[in-house]
Structures are given as structure tokens and as C-alpha cells.
Amino acid sequence: VLDGEPEFVMNFLRPLYPDQVLDTLQGFTTYVLTGTDGNPRPLYLPAGDFYIGWEQLTNCNFTDCIPFGLDKNTPEGQAVSYFKQGNSNQWRAFPDLGVPVPAGALMVRPVVGSETPDPTTPAGEVDREAFQLKVFPNPARNVLHLLPADGRFGDYRIELYNAFGQLICQGPMQAQLDVGRYESGLYFLRVTEEGSGRWIQRRVVLMQE
Secondary structure, three states: OOOOOOOOOOOOOOOOOOOOOOOOOOOOOOOOOEOOOOOEOOOOOOOOOOOOOOOOOOOOOHHHOOOOOEEOOOHHHHHHOEEOOOOOOOOEEHHHHOOOOOOOEEOOOOOOOOOOOOOOOOHHHOOOOOOOEEEEOOOEOOEEEEEEOOOOHHHEEEEEEEOOOOEEEEEEOOOEEEOOOOOOEEEEEEEEEOOOOOEEEEEEEEOOO
């Protein structure tokens, strides 16, 4: 039950964003439960309901936020998604926010079973900086400028994703990318080198008037 006493807590986790790594579980980021010694720590779940979640410790402002997706195929999930704000000890259902929130189940899921799942590997442990690329300005408003170090625009393709992982733009890379028609928020720019298949990703913030 939501009694304010969690059975397990991991503090000060560094969030892993889609531009840093993609998990094999349909793009989910996987955090394995570990103890203070860094070793996996199993959590035995009794029969009945249980809840999982996270706490945003920093002020939420675009790139400082921890983004999450909503499974719109399960709109009834909104009624069993809860939040607790500030110093309040009271959990409230999402419909009680008093503002329009898209219906759907939070795309946060536990991985349970007899085997320990593989954790997501931070980008610092995987060399994916395949080539040099300048992306500016960031935050951007109407136009995003792209400049590969070798200057060969024709060797690259771009893909632009929104914070929900939806592909909204793709094509050959050019010096300027028109982003004026997109809403303010966090986006992910993926650039792929045609010949080798190597790619890099950048987080981009759009701030429209």
C-alpha cells in the first residue's frame, strides 16, 4: 500500500536519457536494484499490490526534468498513477492534478523474476562519439544549425525525435534544420554516417515564442 514507507530506495541515481543510450527492452532504461556495495540486491515481493516510482530532486525545467512516456493504449492506468508534491505526505491520483493530463499508464515497469536483468550501460562506458558535430544554438527557436567537422553534409542523415521517442523529421543533413513548426520542449537529434552506419545523438531544447 502507499503507506509512505518504501521497501527499497536507491538515492542520487544519475538519469540515463535516450540520447545517451538505448536499452534493448523497447527503449526502456533499466536500473538494477543494488546495495551500498554495488552488488545486486533482490527484493522479495509478497502477494498483493505494490508500487514503483521516482522522486525528482532538482527543479524541473526542460533538460532538468526526468521525462517519462504514457501508454495511451491503457488509458485506465491514469487512475492508478499517483504523485506527491513538496513536503506533503499525501499521495494523489493524476486526475486530481486539476490540469489536462493525457490519459495513459506511466511507462515505468518492474522487471521481476528469478534472473537479474542487464542494467543500461552509461554512454561514458561505450564509445559512441563516432565523429565530431556542432549543433547550435541550443536552446533553439526557429533554426538549428548543423556543422560536421569534415564539412561533408552529403555523408550524413538526420532523424529528429520528440521526448516520447516519436520520429518527427528525417532526411539528408543540411546546414540548417527548420524547427520553427515544432512545440517547445526536449528533442533528440540523431545523425548517422551513411557509409559506416556510425551515429551520434544530441539533446536539443526548443523554446518557441
